[in-house]
Amino acid sequence: MAHFKKKAKAKQDVPTSSMPDIIFMLLIFFMVTTVLREVELQVRVQLTSATNIEKIEQKRLVSYVYIGPRVLGANRYGDTSVQIDDDLVEDYRVIRRLMYDKLREQPKLIVSIRVDRESEMGVVSDVKQELREAGTLRINYSTRRDPI
Amino acid sequence: MLLKKKKTKGEAEVPSSSLADIAFLLLIFFLVVTTIDVDTGIGLVLPPLSDEPPPPIRERNMLKILVNNQGLILVNESPSALRDVKDLVISFVDNNGEDEELSESPQMAIVSIKTDRDTPYDIYIDMLDEVMGAYRELRDAESRVRGFRSYEQYRTYVDERGLEDEIRDLYPQKISEAEPDPGV
Numbered sequence: 001m002a003h004f005k006k007k008a009k010a011k012q013d014v015p016t017s018s019m020p021d022i023i024f025m026l027l028i029f030f031m032v033t034t035v036l037r038e039v040e041l042q043v044r045v046q047l048t049s050a051t052n053i054e055k056i057e058q059k060r061l062v063s064y065v066y067i068g069p070r071v072l073g074a075n076r077y078g079d080t081s082v083q084i085d086d087d088l089v090e091d092y093r094v095i096r097r098l099m100y101d102k103l104r105e106q107p108k109l110i111v112s113i114r115v116d117r118e119s120e121m122g123v124v125s126d127v128k129q130e131l132r133e134a135g136t137l138r139i140n141y142s143t144r145r146d147p148i
Numbered sequence: 149m150l151l152k153k154k155k156t157k158g159e160a161e162v163p164s165s166s167l168a169d170i171a172f173l174l175l176i177f178f179l180v181v182t183t184i185d186v187d188t189g190i191g192l193v194l195p196p197l198s199d200e201p202p203p204p205i206r207e208r209n210m211l212k213i214l215v216n217n218q219g220l221i222l223v224n225e226s227p228s229a230l231r232d233v234k235d236l237v238i239s240f241v242d243n244n245g246e247d248e249e250l251s252e253s254p255q256m257a258i259v260s261i262k263t264d265r266d267t268p269y270d271i272y273i274d275m276l277d278e279v280m281g282a283y284r285e286l287r288d289a290e291s292r293v294r295g296f297r298s299y300e301q302y303r304t305y306v307d308e309r310g311l312e313d314e315i316r317d318l319y320p321q322k323i324s325e326a327e328p329d330p331g332v
Contacts, residue, residue, distance in 0.1 A: 020167035027175045048270045050277035052284050056187040112187055115269050121215075122265035124272075128325070132197045141273060142189040 043068035043083050048117045050143040061110045062140075063102050065095070067123055068116030080116075080123050092126050099134035114142040190276055195324065208249060209256045211240045213279070217264045219271040230274055237282035241319065254286070258322045283321050290315050 045068045056062055065084055069077035082089040084098055103109050111131055115124055131139060213233070214222040221228050223236050241257045243250035251257035259279055263272055287299035296302040299315060306313050 016168075020164065020171055023168050023171035023175065027171055027178065030175060030178050048273045050190060050273055050280075052190070052277055052280035053188045054191050056189070056191075059187070062187060110191075112189060117270045119269040120265065121263040121267040121269060121272055124269060125263070125265075125325075128194060132194050135196070137194040137196060138191070139194060140187070140189040140191045141276070142187060143273060143277075145188055 039064070039066075039083075039086055041066060041071070041083065042088055043070050043081050043116070044077060045114045045116050046118075047114060047142055047144050049146045051146045053143055053145060054140075056110060056112065056140060058108075058110075061106060061108050062112050063099070063106075063109055063136075065111055065113050065127060066115075067113065067119055067127065069118070080119055082123065082127060092130055095127060095130040096133045099131060099136045103134060103136050108138075109136050110138045110140055111136050112140045112142050190273070190280055192323065192325075205258060206252075206256075209251050209258055211237065211251075211257070211259045212262065213259065213275065214262045215264070215267045215272055215275055217266040217268075219268050221275060230271075230278060233275060233278040234282045234285070237279050238285060241282065242286055254319045255317075258324055260324045262325075279323065280321075283319060286319050287315050290318060 043066050045066050063084075065082065067082050068080065070079060070081040070088070072078050082092065082095070084095065089095060089098075099109075099111065113124070113127065128139070131137070212222075212224055216222070221230060221233060223233065228236060237259060239247075240250045240259075241254050243252075243257075244254070245252045261272075261276070261279070284299065291297070291299045291302040294302065294315075296305065302315060303313065305311075
């Protein structure tokens, strides 16, 4: 019996005094890292609004294409340009390759096309044609919800 | 001296055992909040590229919508206002062979959208919104017949049970987007 008592006396607690600090570290880590990496836009994208829209719930499936007038500085805008990720696309045929690579990584890829409201259909359909070439057929015209 | 000793003995610590819990709550809060922002938009599926010519479609099964560079809308060659597009699409799709001019069945109905190269994008979206609205109205009506509040509710019901989405098969959204005419 004496033997057993001795064992029970030995403290086996994990020290928890530093737990809050560890959690706070985690908290700060998440606060810093989960800030959505907004792409630095080089084109102006003022979305249009629509009523009959759907939500994209799986954000990881989405890849963005931005179309709009190029921002030249203080309230001046250039020609309509296409931006993918962080770069402007000069030659539309590049889209084909870019999107094909993305599709290989993510077979369920949805291409969200964010177009400025003052754009014209010509560029949009050129991009759409490239997307067809790439095989990324699921697209989404990004719009805001109409205030009812 | 005796009194003094007693005072120092009484420890005045702030209870810190719940600090971890508070931090956890904050952590969970941030984890949840940062994913709330959802993208919304009009979803479409583009037709795949193929060398074969498209299968022949009977004239009556195709509703041709044309948006020109002025933003004017032609539905089957007759000018229409934007707010009429929805009703036109509904009567076209849900015709079920009644009218000789309109579609034979919702499954065969195809809405063909054509634009010019310099058609304003926002008018195109407004028009697409109306077409989507027409399909949504038809699907909602069918969902109500089956005892659901809306198509959305039916969809979640179907998804949860892994059933076939019959309403989508009944009213498939067949939207064909032709290449834009090269502007003059």
